[in-house]
Amino acid sequence: MQLQPVDHSIILELEIDASEVVITDSEKWGYVVNFLYLPLDHNDLKAHNQELKRFGIGNESALIMGDKGNFYPLLKRKIEKSWDRLFDDYALSAIRQGTIWEIRKEQVVKVIQGGKHHE
Numbered sequence: 001m002q003l004q005p006v007d008h009s010i011i012l013e014l015e016i017d018a019s020e021v022v023i024t025d026s027e028k029w030g031y032v033v034n035f036l037y038l039p040l041d042h043n044d045l046k047a048h049n050q051e052l053k054r055f056g057i058g059n060e061s062a063l064i065m066g067d068k069g070n071f072y073p074l075l076k077r078k079i080e081k082s083w084d085r086l087f088d089d090y091a092l093s094a095i096r097q098g099t100i101w102e103i104r105k106e107q108v109v110k111v112i113q114g115g116k117h118h119e
């Protein structure tokens with residue numbers, strides 16, 4: 001999969017040693033980056049959502065980002081602890097993404113600017 005260039009966009013093609021890339025499940029990363037509970041599977045997510053409903057919590061991220069976590073510290077800790085599973089060996093989706101710490105100039109192979117290629 002490659003991003004498609006659109007007006008005012010810049011896409012960098014990089015050549016990076018595999019040892020410098022952290023591979024994650026895209027869906028698992030989405031839960032963590034959005035301050036949501038990272039489930040083990042569909043049944044775990046369903047049980048968690050039922051728990052939120054029991055407590056009348058409609059916006060789960062408010063447990064982390066807002067003051068709701070002060071009133072539900074066990075739920076807040078449960079969510080935060082679930083993030084430890086990000087690198088565990090199970091998948092929620094077939095989509096993988098790579099994350100790198102930095103981009104060095106020598107790693108840039110191609111720059112695509114709004115549809116124009118620059119080598």
